[in-house]
Amino acid sequence: MMRKGLFVFIGILFIFAACSSSNPKIETNMSKNVADFEYTNQNNESFGLQDLKGKWWVADFIFTNCTTVCLPMTSNMSRLQDRVKEEGLEGVHFISFSVDPEYDTPDVLTEYAADYEADLNNWTFLTGYDFETIKELSIKSFQSMLQEPMPGDDQVMHGTRFYLVNPEGKIIKSYSGVKSDEIDEIFEDLKKVL
Numbered sequence: 001m002m003r004k005g006l007f008v009f010i011g012i013l014f015i016f017a018a019c020s021s022s023n024p025k026i027e028t029n030m031s032k033n034v035a036d037f038e039y040t041n042q043n044n045e046s047f048g049l050q051d052l053k054g055k056w057w058v059a060d061f062i063f064t065n066c067t068t069v070c071l072p073m074t075s076n077m078s079r080l081q082d083r084v085k086e087e088g089l090e091g092v093h094f095i096s097f098s099v100d101p102e103y104d105t106p107d108v109l110t111e112y113a114a115d116y117e118a119d120l121n122n123w124t125f126l127t128g129y130d131f132e133t134i135k136e137l138s139i140k141s142f143q144s145m146l147q148e149p150m151p152g153d154d155q156v157m158h159g160t161r162f163y164l165v166n167p168e169g170k171i172i173k174s175y176s177g178v179k180s181d182e183i184d185e186i187f188e189d190l191k192k193v194l
Contacts, residue, residue, distance in 0.1 A: 053169070059094075
């Protein structure tokens with residue numbers, strides 16, 4: 001009888017381990033902890049990693065006066081947010097880090113968010129740091145290059161990936177942010193982990 005109880009207990013442990021957010025049932029391609037941060041959101045309020053604890057989130061790096069890759073990236077993030085809302089998936093947050101914090105003030109980010117019909121209840125746009133700070137976060141935590149504009153130019157060179165981060169603050173997967181067909185993959189992965 002004691003042995004049967006032990007097997008039941010071990011079986012329950014396996015079930016909980018399989019359902020754990022740190023063991024998602026998706027194919028991962030990253031395993032990197034996000035460094036602690038606390039920046040300023042589009043409402044000019046403090047927002048940081050602690051505010052995301054316990055949530056799955058999708059992050060990207062953009063800037064509002066970008067003339068190339070940020071346009072499809074932000075459109076794709078907006079489509080993903082709409083799809084998550086339509087399907088009733090709870091507990092997903094979206095984060096867009098500005099890579100041009102000097103230009104991208106909270107007011108500019110609010111206007112940009114409105115242009116893409118972003119629901120700011122679960123999509124946060126961040127600024128309020130210097131370029132070196134966001135460069136360090138981008139490179140060290142997200143393994144994504146970031147380079148200041150060339151002299152006479154205002155276009156920041158940055159990565160174009162979306163990152164899936166688990167509730168413990170670990171990046172577990174990256175996707176192309178410019179390919180609209182990858183939105184399906186991100187959405188399916190979110191369904192599996194939520």
